[in-house]
Amino acid sequence: MILCAGESLIDMVPDNGSFRPLAGGSVYNTAIALGRLGEPVAYLWPISRDPFGDVLLRPLAEAAVNTDLCPRTDRLTTLALVTLTGGEARYSFYDEGSAGRMLAPEDLPPLPGHIEALFAGGISLVPDPCGAAIEALIARDGERLPVMLDPNIRPFFINDADAYRARLSRLIARSDIVKLSGDDLEWLHPDVTPEDAARQVLSQGPRLVLQTGGAAGARAHWAGDVVSAPAIRTTVADTIGAGDTFNAGVLASLRRQGVLSKEGLATITADQIAAALTLGAQAAAITVSRPGANPPWAHEMPGANVLSEQQS
Known part of the structure; x- marks a missing residue:
């Protein structure tokens, strides 16, 4: 089972001059996408008892994401006001x-023994105490479990860039897989x-x-040598959740290929990497083709019928 540890929030998405509340958050989206792809997945993050907490829990349950590690709290749910410019969120x-x-x-x-990999990232890495908590989780369990990190850097959310660069440097050194967008790379190494x-x-x-x-x-x-996979051509509704879904596709592929482990990643091949990138791209293409963070279900993926026959 893959454990996703990091933020969940409510995206307030533009809708005909007003805003529509949708469950979201970088790590939360990846957990949902993994569950929809049929992968065994658990989620770790506090969930509020406010009405938005129920909004967050419903998609997790529908995607069969295990929430046993999610404490309930009376503190309020994080809100993210989304604006779209040319389809970019x-x-x-x-x-x-x-x-x-x-x-x-x-x-x-303590993590149960059936957890076999850890995914973390997003804005949950930035502020304390939650940023320190995720760093402590990776420090405690990252020696045993393979770690995938997606910082998904939001510069306007970072008050102390030097401190955050130092935290990311520590986390990257402890991670087995690091996913970075072009914007992330430019922020980390601008020159x-x-x-x-x-x-x-x-x-x-890594x-x-x-x-x-x-x-x-x-x-x-x-x-x-560098392994590449092209993007899948599609009509883009918006890019909300695209990278999060890509992460889920990569993790799902690595797990299905039997290489989502410290040992497996140490001996991974170019073909196995290419397969992971391809599944990530296929899943992300479906997400961007429809509004909001709405990852694909397993039956919507290319080759779904073949996969279900192989698994039966």
């Missing part, structure tokens, strides 16, 4: 004192090309650095 956060933000390292539960920036991240210790570029597709930097 921009966010303003209402997060002070929220349910998730106040997660502290001492609140972390070099994205490819050189990705190689610099790789030199910090087995794989996944570089995503929207319509430009995805590239994997690792011990061998």
